[in-house]
Amino acid sequence: MSEGKMNMDKKPNLAVDIAGLHLKNPVMPASGTFGYGQEYAPFFDLDQLGGIVTKGLSLNPKAGNPTPRIAETTSGMLNAIGLQNVGIEAFIRDKLPFLRQYRTPVIANFFGNSLEEYGEVARRLSDLSEVAAVELNISCPNVKKGGIVFGTDPQAAAEVVTLVRRHLSKPLIVKLTPNVTDITVMARAVEEAGADAICCINTLTGMAVDVHRRQLRIANGTGGLSGPAIRPVAVRMVYQVVQAVNVPVIGVGGITCAEDALEFLIVGARAVQVGTANFVDPQAMPKIVTGLEQYCRDQHEDDINNIIGSLKLS
Amino acid sequence: MQNFNTTILSNQELSPGYYRMRILAPGFVAAAKPGQFVMVRVSGGLEPLLRRPFGIFRTGFLPADCDGLPDKEYVEILYKVVGSGTSILKGLHQGDGVELLGPLGNGFELRPAAEQILVGGGIGLVPLYMLARELVKNGNVRLLMGGRCRDDILAVTEFERLGVATYVSTDDGSLGEEGLVTDVLQRKLARYPEAAVYACGPMPMLRAVHELCAAGKVPLQVSLEAFMACGVGACLGCVVKGAGHSETDPHYLCTCKEGPVFMADQLEWDLLEDRQDGCGCGEDEA
Ligand SMILES: Cc1cc2nc3c(=O)[nH]c(=O)nc-3n(C[C@H](O)[C@H](O)[C@H](O)COP(=O)(O)OP(=O)(O)OC[C@H]3O[C@@H](n4cnc5c(N)ncnc54)[C@H](O)[C@@H]3O)c2cc1C
Ligand SMILES: Cc1cc2nc3c(=O)[nH]c(=O)nc-3n(C[C@H](O)[C@H](O)[C@H](O)COP(=O)(O)O)c2cc1C
Numbered sequence: 192m193s194e195g196k197m198n199m200d201k202k203p204n205l206a207v208d209i210a211g212l213h214l215k216n217p218v219m220p221a222s223g224t225f226g227y228g229q230e231y232a233p234f235f236d237l238d239q240l241g242g243i244v245t246k247g248l249s250l251n252p253k254a255g256n257p258t259p260r261i262a263e264t265t266s267g268m269l270n271a272i273g274l275q276n277v278g279i280e281a282f283i284r285d286k287l288p289f290l291r292q293y294r295t296p297v298i299a300n301f302f303g304n305s306l307e308e309y310g311e312v313a314r315r316l317s318d319l320s321e322v323a324a325v326e327l328n329i330s331c332p333n334v335k336k337g338g339i340v341f342g343t344d345p346q347a348a349a350e351v352v353t354l355v356r357r358h359l360s361k362p363l364i365v366k367l368t369p370n371v372t373d374i375t376v377m378a379r380a381v382e383e384a385g386a387d388a389i390c391c392i393n394t395l396t397g398m399a400v401d402v403h404r405r406q407l408r409i410a411n412g413t414g415g416l417s418g419p420a421i422r423p424v425a426v427r428m429v430y431q432v433v434q435a436v437n438v439p440v441i442g443v444g445g446i447t448c449a450e451d452a453l454e455f456l457i458v459g460a461r462a463v464q465v466g467t468a469n470f471v472d473p474q475a476m477p478k479i480v481t482g483l484e485q486y487c488r489d490q491h492e493d494d495i496n497n498i499i500g501s502l503k504l505s
Numbered sequence: 506m507q508n509f510n511t512t513i514l515s516n517q518e519l520s521p522g523y524y525r526m527r528i529l530a531p532g533f534v535a536a537a538k539p540g541q542f543v544m545v546r547v548s549g550g551l552e553p554l555l556r557r558p559f560g561i562f563r564t565g566f567l568p569a570d571c572d573g574l575p576d577k578e579y580v581e582i583l584y585k586v587v588g589s590g591t592s593i594l595k596g597l598h599q600g601d602g603v604e605l606l607g608p609l610g611n612g613f614e615l616r617p618a619a620e621q622i623l624v625g626g627g628i629g630l631v632p633l634y635m636l637a638r639e640l641v642k643n644g645n646v647r648l649l650m651g652g653r654c655r656d657d658i659l660a661v662t663e664f665e666r667l668g669v670a671t672y673v674s675t676d677d678g679s680l681g682e683e684g685l686v687t688d689v690l691q692r693k694l695a696r697y698p699e700a701a702v703y704a705c706g707p708m709p710m711l712r713a714v715h716e717l718c719a720a721g722k723v724p725l726q727v728s729l730e731a732f733m734a735c736g737v738g739a740c741l742g743c744v745v746k747g748a749g750h751s752e753t754d755p756h757y758l759c760t761c762k763e764g765p766v767f768m769a770d771q772l773e774w775d776l777l778e779d780r781q782d783g784c785g786c787g788e789d790e791a
């Protein structure tokens with residue numbers, strides 16, 4: 192029996208640490224699928240979460256894409272919301288006061304339309320005491336600005352991370368896109384440029400056709416695929432990134448239940464995010480937290496950290 | 506607003522392709538307002554993944570003497586079978602479980618008016634029943650109900666039982682008068698120019714209703730549909746174009762949270778697309 196084996200009277204420890212950010216459990220929402228928290232507050236106490244990740248913010252409000260913006264696909268969905276958000280001003284004025292009543296750390300996801308904008312938003316977020324960490328989205332498939340696609344070119348990615356790092360005095364999580372040939376190249380580039388943690392993956396670019404009308408099913412043409420359909424791809428990429436870098440990795444993509452979350456933890460993710468599953472079941476996340484606790488008991492582990500990276504390769 | 510696992514009390518075919526489902530829903534009688542909707546998870550598995558939105562047709566109590574237990578609150582939905590989700594729904598029986606999220610959305614604003622005119626197209630009739638139940642307390646209520654054929658005309662006698670005057674029209678004349686529901690509306694508006702109008706149905710119908718009401722300066726509320734993922738304002742997938750919307754200064758309204766009921770002048774009608782905003786009748790008429 193190793194030291195990690197559990198004393199049956201004690202609650203297993205679910206707390207994890209991400210780059211100095213203390214989470215009481217490894218479960219948090221994926222950006223863009225949980226609004227600004229308030230939308231899901233009627234369904235459970237948000238303090239049950241490890242962290243609260245907010246909808247992607249930009250400097251100015253952003254209107255988003257034409258409709259239809261979403262389509263359902265087999266075990267998944269496509270979206271091209273186009274990063275509609277209230278902008279940083281309104282976020283501070285209208286959204287943060289609500290989040291302040293919770294003890295759970297708030298992680299602000301953000302993006303820019305240019306290098307300058309990335310820097311400016313980072314600077315503004317850096318000043319906010321209610322924001323515990325930031326998540327830099329360089330991966331949205333729906334923004335094409337200035338000819339640079341930050342998320343798919345390692346040099347551009349390093350440049351934006353370096354700049355944001357300079358403007359920021361909080362843990363910096365960089366969220367990667369799966370729409371690249373080798374995600375480990377991107378992961379190493381952002382780690383070197385100063386990322387404290389890596390979050391992967393964002394949505395996979397996809398397309399769906401309405402065969403009756405012979406039209407594309409979302410107005411933007413392409414959209415981001417999310418939900419259970421992408422989980423095996425996400426697990427593979429998280430596994431690869433964990434091998435490639437030293438910073439903690441947050442796994443996201445198609446998690447609907449504790450068992451799905453465990454796949455990510457076992458291949459080495461330090462925490463997980465739940466996205467599309469929130470739409471399917473607004474109580475998915477608290478159920479996952481309970482499920483992780485039960486798994487620890489069943490496996491006679493007193494600490495979830497013993498499960499992280501515990502994949503047996505032979 | 507709550508999310509819970511519950512039980513189906515009954516599921517009956519009303520007319521070919523249309524069903525009425527009664528679901529146990531504690532708390533709904535006090536909570537649900539006319540014009541609100543629910544999201545139903547039709548399968549416990551991953552197919553189909555997303556919940557399906559349905560208007561609340563009515564709420565009520567199942568009398569205690571049915572089984573000797575305390576009164577049970579229920580919610581009723583009426584649905585048309587159009588695809589995978591509604592096909593699963595129609596196969597469910599009394600005692601089967603479903604997950605229900607609701608009541609959602611804003612609901613109708615009850616406008617004081619001597620003449621209240623409700624316009625329903627096909628399954629768009631659904632949110633009007635609870636509205637009629639409230640409006641009959643304070644004025645004359647008329648229901649103009651349109652459909653392609655007699656099968657599309659639902660639950661009209663239930664409105665009559667409330668004391669609502671009903672006028673039925675069908676495209677093929679198989680029930681009521683032959684023609685469009687908007688022809689009937691035009692006549693009623695000529696007669697009752699002080700009316701308030703409430704409408705739900707396919708987008709082309711709503712557009713025609715809007716034009717008639719705008720011309721007569723009659724206040725109009727419409728209940729819209731949009732493809733929804735979350736139903737609670739989190740995904741921003743269900744937006745429609747608000748008044749003043751333009752390419753350079755976009756203005757989107759969230760159908761699930763700021764709607765599904767809108768005052769007609771909140772919307773940019775020229776830019777509402779028939780394709781995704783119409784009623785779940787699945788009709789393509791231009
Ligand atoms: C607020 C709201 C209230 C609604 N109330 C009712 C109601 O009371 N009764 C009722 O029968 N239907 C209602 N609908 C429409 C209903 O949600 C759809 O018919 C249903 O989701 C179709 O599911 P499906 O899996 O059977 O169809 P799918 O397999 O998903 O699709 C089949 C066909 O239906 C069309 N469709 C799918 N979803 C929608 C939608 N949301 N709106 C319009 N067309 C759609 C698709 O374009 C497709 O052609 C409402 C929709 C909304 C947004
Ligand atoms: C409707 C929707 C909106 C999203 N918006 C954002 C966003 O603003 N910023 C971001 O970094 N990711 C965004 N994402 C991606 C999710 O955070 C997540 O990476 C992805 O959905 C995969 O996880 P899932 O399969 O659990 O949904 C969005 C996803 C969806 C479905």
Ligand code: FES
Pocket residue numbers: 732733734735736737738739740741742743744759760761762
């Ligand atoms: S359906 Fe998600 S915001 Fe309306």
